[in-house]
Amino acid sequence: MIDTYFGTERLDTPGAMFAALVIGMAFGFVLERAGFGSSRKLAGIFYFKDMTVLKVMFTAVITAMLGLSYALALGWISPDHVYALPTVYPAQIAGGLLFGVGFVMSGWCPGTGAVGVASGKLDAVVFLMGVVLGSIGFNEVFGAMRAVGLVPGTHDSAVLGEPAEPQSAFGMSRPLFALLFTFMAVGAFRLAEWAERRTGGGGKYLGSPFLRAMSLAMVVFAAALFLLPADSRSVASGATPVSGTSQSALLQSIEAAEDHIEPEELADRLVGGEADLVLVDVRTPAEYAAFRIRGAIHVPLPDLPAALAPYKNRGTIVLYSNGMTHPAQARDLLAQMGYRNAYLLTDGLTGFAERCLKPASLRGEPLSAEAAAKVKAWRAFFLADAPTAPRTAGFAQSPQPAASMPAQRIPGLIDAHWLADRLGDPTVRIIDLRAQPKYNKSHIPGAVCLNPESFRGVVGGISSMLLPADLLARHMSLMGIRPTDTIVLVYGNVPGETDLGNGVRDATLVGMGLERLGHVNWAILDGGFAAWTAEKLPVTNALPDVTASQYSPASQPDGFTVDAAYVKSRVDDHGAVIIDTRPADFYRGEKSDEARAGHIPGAVNRPFKEDLQTGEQLKSLADLQAAYQALVPSKDSQVIVHCRTGHQASQTFFVLDRLLGYKNVKWYDASWSQWAARPDLPVTR
């Protein structure tokens, strides 16, 4: 299975840029070799004198079409790993007509124009300048065009609002359409050669053995597509109509029980730690929370296609419920969508409990010593960290304790697997802090979207202050979060690049809000959303069902936020280590966005970025420990962190308070934007 840059959301990484550059070079080289560095040759098609454009273009389209069809049908690549342009007829037809007029006027199109410039053609330079101007012109009139309804549909959901879907092959089966298309192209080649001969332009391949052989090969390859498995032919669209053959293949595979996996086999593979095995619990969230097979993720039935897309025909997917009915429906649906790696757990959770987890001593028939040892090992593995013992009669003697709340606070940073193991648990709530369009495109199942800035506002005349607890509680209620829930914060980042978004500090800022509310159980997904996708864990674009809760605000003021007067008193009595987390040039006063430049007297500088490593991820605990040990040797010392608005400093607060265990950390939220604006407060440079 090929992972494309698009399919793994890495199209914006340096690797993809380099691949695009190399592919572009091959593209440009071939265009030039074909003669497309000449506008006269390009325009020739419109006068039937030189049909090179038609020959090159249709040969290329048929070649790539056949190649892609085979790659999909043979399972080399999954359809959702190839970006398909949405279909918006009005925009594409009007655009095509205008494009054609521009093409024949100029004799260039954008790709060939670049080759024309490389060949020294001044008309190509002028043409490309026109393209740049035309693009700018489109940008300028786009809003007006949309306002008067001139752009009725949409081609780019991010641009035009409502999303459009790609459609392919005009409702025909893919091989049928591909064959017709190939016949048409082959016919067009003959016609083109004939037309060239008529206008005296050439036509030297008319009736040549080369053209005949190529045409025949194209038709044979297109016809052979009918022989390949039907279910993976469609490109980049969700469910495809089920053809008769795949329907019967499905029935056959069910009859042969090829779609089942026995509990013992599943147990062994799970104990063996098989990495590519995805175990999916399709029961209700409450049932999942009460007991699940270790390692199972929870996905409600309607979300299955979206959540399982990353695992399509990759590894093994095992579905289970209590019995067999629900997962059988789900498994059939998946099979119809082209999944060839989805299996059912025979007899469901009931069977698993009966055959794998029931203690040997309780069984009707005696077990061999070997089998008894196996059951013991399975029980040790599957019942070790179960949230609760299953409430079935056979388990009454189970040594596991009843449900218990975690006595200790969860770690500040959790990894993707920690979260994956708790997916579907209604008491574990995920807050996605990325921009809304990214969230809507794909997010961790069940996550709600929150703009971190909605936790801040003008308080007492100072901007960008963390809101009071009652307003924060309102936000929590609207997200349907209860005070007892465990919250996981997911920030945005792009692997391999730093500082593209606000990354970790968005999560720590929201964390300050949770701390103010007295919400104890929260953690940050280490590495952010990218850490989740890197593990190929399920994502969805489905919005979660959220019922508003009644989150009551903490009545006490938080114990960590301090104001200017407090900081001033510590400056005077040298009672605290003040850490200025702004970039070094701001600390030194060489740069300033505020009323005065410089820093608070006695403050030390530890830019927040020093705590980050590539990919917007916090450095290792050991590195952080060493760095802060040098700044603040005793964990009992008072530390005050500040930056310009409190955002960056929230990250340092998290590192000191939550990760390193400093006991007395304060946060000067109003920060430098207030300090610099108050002439009564001292500043040094």
Next chain:
Amino acid sequence: MNRTNPEGLPSADLDNQPLPYWNPYVAGLLLGATLLASFLVLGAGLGASAGPARMGAFLEQCILPGHVAKSDYFGHWVEEGKSLLNYYLVFMFAGVFFGGLFSAILGRRIRPGVERGKAFGASSRLLLALCGGVLVGFASRLANGCTSGQALSGGAMLLNGSLAFMLSVFAGGYLAAWFVRRQWND
């Protein structure tokens, strides 16, 4: 330079003559292979018009800072801390230029000038190229792609809208061809 003797025949210096073009079908097969590689590696087809469009957005941002972020179309391309040119299709467009340059040098086909019929003025030809360019730039944004992204790549994926685009390009071209035929008259 393209030196010709009075009879219009190539000069004696054969080393300086351009190499013949490839068989168009061979070029098509290799172009198809390039497109297939793009599908399998990038997970997206070829694209050219996004390159100049991004450059347009970039230029507009240089001239009118702040305007682009607020504009209706380019605004969606703006990401904080990231250049508008930091996009894979901009790199692909640069690749097309360098690939074309490489081939043109090897093929001895670099011929500076304005390509036109002998009976047609250079400035008129440049005006047509400019106007055609403006139409192409506008139409590529409207249709969300050009001959590379829509016709070639979308066509190879048998996408309905891309095939409609391809037919429309030919329809528009053939309808307008008669009006601009004189630029190629010798």
